[in-house]
Amino acid sequence: MKTLKLNAGKRLNRSWGMDIVLFILIGGVASFMALPLVFTISNAFKPIDEIFQFPPKLLVRNPTFKNFTDLINIFSDSWVPFSRYVFNTFFITITGTVGHVILASAAAYPLAKIKFPGRNVLFSIVVLSLMFTSYVTQVPNYMTISWLGLINTHWAIILPAFGMTLGLYLMKQFMEQIPDALLEAAKIDGASEYRIFWQIIMPIVKPAWLTLIIFSLQNLWTSGSVKFIYSEQLKTVDYVFGQVGAGGLVRTGPMSAVALLMLTVPVTVFIVTQSNIIQTMSTSGLKE
Amino acid sequence: MIIKTVVEIKKHKQAYVLMAPYFIIFITFTVLPVTMSLLLSFTNFNMLEPPTWAGWSNYTRMFVQDEVFMLALKNTLLFAAITGPVSYMACFLFAWLINEFPPKLRAVLTLILYVPSISGNTYLIWQLLFASDSYGFANAFLINWGFILEPIQWLQDPRYMLGILIIVQLWLSLGTSFLAFIAGLQNVDRSLYEAGAIDGVRNRWQELWFITLPAMRPQLMFGAVIQISIAFAVAEVSMQLLGFPSVDYAAHTVVTHLVDYGTIRFELGYASAIATVLFSIMLLTNLIIQTLLKKVGD
Numbered sequence: 001m002k003t004l005k006l007n008a009g010k011r012l013n014r015s016w017g018m019d020i021v022l023f024i025l026i027g028g029v030a031s032f033m034a035l036p037l038v039f040t041i042s043n044a045f046k047p048i049d050e051i052f053q054f055p056p057k058l059l060v061r062n063p064t065f066k067n068f069t070d071l072i073n074i075f076s077d078s079w080v081p082f083s084r085y086v087f088n089t090f091f092i093t094i095t096g097t098v099g100h101v102i103l104a105s106a107a108a109y110p111l112a113k114i115k116f117p118g119r120n121v122l123f124s125i126v127v128l129s130l131m132f133t134s135y136v137t138q139v140p141n142y143m144t145i146s147w148l149g150l151i152n153t154h155w156a157i158i159l160p161a162f163g164m165t166l167g168l169y170l171m172k173q174f175m176e177q178i179p180d181a182l183l184e185a186a187k188i189d190g191a192s193e194y195r196i197f198w199q200i201i202m203p204i205v206k207p208a209w210l211t212l213i214i215f216s217l218q219n220l221w222t223s224g225s226v227k228f229i230y231s232e233q234l235k236t237v238d239y240v241f242g243q244v245g246a247g248g249l250v251r252t253g254p255m256s257a258v259a260l261l262m263l264t265v266p267v268t269v270f271i272v273t274q275s276n277i278i279q280t281m282s283t284s285g286l287k288e
Numbered sequence: 289m290i291i292k293t294v295v296e297i298k299k300h301k302q303a304y305v306l307m308a309p310y311f312i313i314f315i316t317f318t319v320l321p322v323t324m325s326l327l328l329s330f331t332n333f334n335m336l337e338p339p340t341w342a343g344w345s346n347y348t349r350m351f352v353q354d355e356v357f358m359l360a361l362k363n364t365l366l367f368a369a370i371t372g373p374v375s376y377m378a379c380f381l382f383a384w385l386i387n388e389f390p391p392k393l394r395a396v397l398t399l400i401l402y403v404p405s406i407s408g409n410t411y412l413i414w415q416l417l418f419a420s421d422s423y424g425f426a427n428a429f430l431i432n433w434g435f436i437l438e439p440i441q442w443l444q445d446p447r448y449m450l451g452i453l454i455i456v457q458l459w460l461s462l463g464t465s466f467l468a469f470i471a472g473l474q475n476v477d478r479s480l481y482e483a484g485a486i487d488g489v490r491n492r493w494q495e496l497w498f499i500t501l502p503a504m505r506p507q508l509m510f511g512a513v514i515q516i517s518i519a520f521a522v523a524e525v526s527m528q529l530l531g532f533p534s535v536d537y538a539a540h541t542v543v544t545h546l547v548d549y550g551t552i553r554f555e556l557g558y559a560s561a562i563a564t565v566l567f568s569i570m571l572l573t574n575l576i577i578q579t580l581l582k583k584v585g586d
Binding site for chain 2: 015018022023025026029030032033034036037039040043052103104106107109110111114115116117122125126127128129130131132133135136137138139140141142143144159160162163165166168192193194197214215218227255256258259262263266267270271274275277278279280281282283284285286287
């Protein structure tokens with residue numbers, strides 16, 4: 001037996017044998033998890049003969065940017081300029097994310113801090129709707145969106161994203177830990193609820209915003225525009241990148257470049273916001 | 289009583305104004321569709337003509353006549369029974385293991401384990417790994433080591449399809465609940481361990497059962513909700529990787545069946561009945577799991 005020093009300086013009982021077994025286990029799994037990602041990165045820089053090498057190699061030996069330049073050439077021939085798809089994707093992602101963060105925060109504040117009639121019912125519905133996926137609502141959603149006349153507009157993707165349940169839930173849980181005394185002081189000074197929300201609550205819950213941003217972005221970045229958007233000019237990068245693969249073997253190189261490009265944005269945002277996300281998630285628990 | 293409520297509502301007018309925009313959207317795109325789906329499941333509806341009342345016929349058809357649905361249900365249950373518990377435990381196990389690493393290393397490991405779930409369009413890599421010719425990684429590896437002589441048609445052979453689906457889904461599974469568990473573990477009060485050591489907690493397993501798990505119960509509940517809905521709703525991976533419909537419906541799930549009837553055949557009444565059954569299964573599983581989780585650490 002040995003004693004392990006924890007961050008806080010408390011000593012716990014640990015056995016060496018188990019430590020080693022557990023660390024080997026996590027090392028093994030971490031490498032398995034990382035493998036496809038390493039492969040994605042290295043594949044994007046492989047020249048065509050290495051991509052089709054037998055037996056295939058995991059790592060690239062003669063890195064090249066040819067896959068990326070090929071990708072650019074493919075798009076320079078298409079009749080809708082590629083920048084148009086990029087614009088569409090960014091428009092959907094940014095508008096959807098900003099709207100979601102603001103609307104979900106505004107709805108979370110009363111749920112967390114104001115004791116109004118109906119609050120428990122509303123929150124129960126929110127928790128209940130965490131329990132199923134969007135697939136259950138897919139068919140009626142299509143109908144609603146077409147009745148609202150949103151088919152073939154970006155709003156068909158953006159508007160539903162405003163109402164994502166997880167965001168409201170996490171935001172509400174995070175706001176609950178703000179001390180009531182702070183809000184009461186503001187009320188005594190005559191601030192309205194709107195002002196308290198905007199000037200006191202919103203700056204405090206910055207970690208939660210960043211968390212909502214990554215979840216919303218993750219959701220929207222690859223939201224296929226296939227279902228609701230028919231016009232080629234309104235399609236997203238995710239969709240056209242999917243089309244690159246339809247070109248068959250010749251397109252394998254550019255496709256590897258595509259896989260890497262699609263990965264970069266969400267991963268970068270996650271790296272930047274990681275500590276805030278963990279902070280928010282610590283309040284995510286569902287009480288009995 | 290009613291007057292009192294009305295006064296209360298008036299007093300909190302600002303609360304309702306703040307909530308209105310979100311809840312209008314939430315109701316339009318979540319509450320209303322669920323209700324509609326429930327109602328439509330008792331009708332025949334093709335989107336062109338107005339719905340006609342069908343009673344329970346969609347449900348009887350599903351369970352009595354629709355063999356593909358039974359296959360999809362079997363696949364989904366099998367799939368959920370494996371990936372649900374495994375991914376849930378994996379989320380906890382890895383969160384728990386990396387919790388003892390120093391913060392920097394912990395951040396890196398969190399990233400490596402979490403990235404698959406945000407990487408989105410990774411089907412390409414799996415398609416290359418399980419490609420049917422000898423250039424696929426899996427085939428090349430097995431041929432090279434002399435296990436097989438001919439490449440295996442991984443993604444077209446019904447014998448392997450469900451297994452591949454499970455592997456890919458497990459790879460994707462360290463997501464939101466994983467992050468919630470990491471955060472929960474960091475928040476467990478350290479003095480509890482000290483107190484536990486005095487009270488005779490001898491090893492990490494006892495520590496886990498008597499101290500860590502009970503302290504994390506809220507996160508465990510939240511994680512369960514998330515993992516259950518993921519486990520039952522598998523479809524995307526199946527459709528992208530194994531084709532839609534998959535060969536012999538070997539990787540058909542309740543959701544792909546729903547997509548088939550809802551967006552291809554336009555039998556919306558029937559599709560809604562499928563959605564309702566799926567929703568009921570998820571809800572029931574959630575209730576059972578929540579009850580079980582309350583017993584943790586007893």
